[in-house]
Amino acid sequence: MNLQDLKTKAQKLLESNTVNVIIGYGQGSGGEVRPVFIRKPADIDKLVLNDKCVQNLAVYLTKHEIKKLGKPGIVAPLPVTRAIYQLMLEKQIADGEIVVLGIKNNGIITELTDNKSIRSFISDVPSELTSEEKARLSEIKSLSQQDKWRYWDEELSACIKCYACKSSCPLCYCSRCTIECNQPQWISVPSHLLGNMEWHIMRAMHLAGRCVNCGECARACPMGIPLNLLTQRLSEVIEKTFGTSESAEAFYPLSTFNVNDKEDFIR
Amino acid sequence: MSEFEPKIIAFVCNWCTYAGADLTGTSRIKYEPNVRIIKNTCTGRIDFMMILKAFARGADGVMVSGCHPNDCHYTSGNFHARRRWIVFKNLLEFLGFDTRRIYFSWVSAAEGAKWADVVNNFVNNIKKLGPFEDYKNLNPVRASLGVLNESARPQN
Numbered sequence: 001m002n003l004q005d006l007k008t009k010a011q012k013l014l015e016s017n018t019v020n021v022i023i024g025y026g027q028g029s030g031g032e033v034r035p036v037f038i039r040k041p042a043d044i045d046k047l048v049l050n051d052k053c054v055q056n057l058a059v060y061l062t063k064h065e066i067k068k069l070g071k072p073g074i075v076a077p078l079p080v081t082r083a084i085y086q087l088m089l090e091k092q093i094a095d096g097e098i099v100v101l102g103i104k105n106n107g108i109i110t111e112l113t114d115n116k117s118i119r120s121f122i123s124d125v126p127s128e129l130t131s132e133e134k135a136r137l138s139e140i141k142s143l144s145q146q147d148k149w150r151y152w153d154e155e156l157s158a159c160i161k162c163y164a165c166k167s168s169c170p171l172c173y174c175s176r177c178t179i180e181c182n183q184p185q186w187i188s189v190p191s192h193l194l195g196n197m198e199w200h201i202m203r204a205m206h207l208a209g210r211c212v213n214c215g216e217c218a219r220a221c222p223m224g225i226p227l228n229l230l231t232q233r234l235s236e237v238i239e240k241t242f243g244t245s246e247s248a249e250a251f252y253p254l255s256t257f258n259v260n261d262k263e264d265f266i267r
Numbered sequence: 268m269s270e271f272e273p274k275i276i277a278f279v280c281n282w283c284t285y286a287g288a289d290l291t292g293t294s295r296i297k298y299e300p301n302v303r304i305i306k307n308t309c310t311g312r313i314d315f316m317m318i319l320k321a322f323a324r325g326a327d328g329v330m331v332s333g334c335h336p337n338d339c340h341y342t343s344g345n346f347h348a349r350r351r352w353i354v355f356k357n358l359l360e361f362l363g364f365d366t367r368r369i370y371f372s373w374v375s376a377a378e379g380a381k382w383a384d385v386v387n388n389f390v391n392n393i394k395k396l397g398p399f400e401d402y403k404n405l406n407p408v409r410a411s412l413g414v415l416n417e418s419a420r421p422q423n
Contacts, residue, residue, distance in 0.1 A: 184320075202315075204358055208354050234354060257346035263349060
């Protein structure tokens with residue numbers, strides 16, 4: 001990929017003081033990549049760009065430690081750019097307060113400085129589930145109710161409630177999550193199936209229609225639970241029932257409604 | 268051993284279904300006593316976490332009811348609620364949760380008779396389904412204590 005191009009663009013941004021910090025991927029241990037936060041133009045060679053650069057770096061944008069560093073520039077493959085756009089819609093990032101180095105799948109790097117350019121950048125590529133993802137979903141949907149319950153019992157009983165799914169998700173940015181609430185205690189604390197089930201239902205519901213399907217939760221999960229299946233299923237439902245969001249304002253399908261929403265179970 | 272008496276929690280809105288249930292009473296229509304009614308300001312207030320909490324605390328069925336579309340006291344609360352329920356019900360179905368245990372309905376303040384019908388039907392259905400073992404067994408601690416033992420339930 002265009003590592004040299006990326007470095008040149010990032011260096012220029014830092015040298016011209018357009019941004020104060022570049023959030024990107026750097027070399028980690030054991031051949032892995034890790035996030036790097038580059039504040040000096042001389043350090044720009046720390047950046048790497050390869051197939052392993054998949055972590056959703058947008059998660060750092062809402063952290064106060066990172067906000068303190070000043071205006072960020074961020075290395076953003078397509079899913080990351082989508083997350084950034086969603087954060088902008090949700091007023092978590094002000095327009096013009098960030099420079100996105102958007103990377104398309106063909107490796108071309110584009111400098112995006114405002115909401116509008118980010119929007120046109122991501123709308124070029126439709127956000128759809130891949131055919132494998134769709135196949136996996138319909139495989140589960142075709143199970144009987146009891147088999148589904150058993151399947152999720154098995155998957156979710158592995159959960160150790162480390163909340164890596166929450167920490168790694170760029171859209172789980174609430175400073176106080178319901179999970180931390182103990183008056184009342186909404187979700188049972190120990191990592192047994194009841195609490196696990198409640199937690200994952202809640203997580204999926206709170207991400208319904210906002211999730212950009214970057215898959216970071218499933219990648220971050222140390223127990224290998226395919227958590228993104230839940231949010232993928234909800235995106236599918238929302239798209240089918242409510243249609244794709246008609247306007248940019250309708251950033252969150254559950255914050256709005258249509259008088260003609262169709263259902264068949266409320267009698 | 269007597270017949271299984273299910274524990275049903277009903278989340279209703281203040282303006283329609285609660286008044287409707289009141290009308291059922293003042294009309295002296297008798298209905299199944301298994302239902303415990305919890306009044307909320309509006310269906311828009313009924314968080315899905317409340318439904319999960321009811322099941323976690325041993326409910327065998329949960330009813331959710333409010334004003335008919337276009338009749339909401341706050342104009343749009345039930346429209347928001349409807350969207351949430353559509354998403355929530357689909358999520359539960361995907362998880363293999365037995366959605367026959369949740370009953371959504373619209374009952375207006377004038378539909379006292381409908382409320383009695385809705386409750387009676389739902390209670391009968393749940394009686395046929397039996398206790399909600401699937402969910403009760405999720406909690407290994409409670410399961411080992413013999414699930415429905417009231418005194419073993421943590422007070423909160």
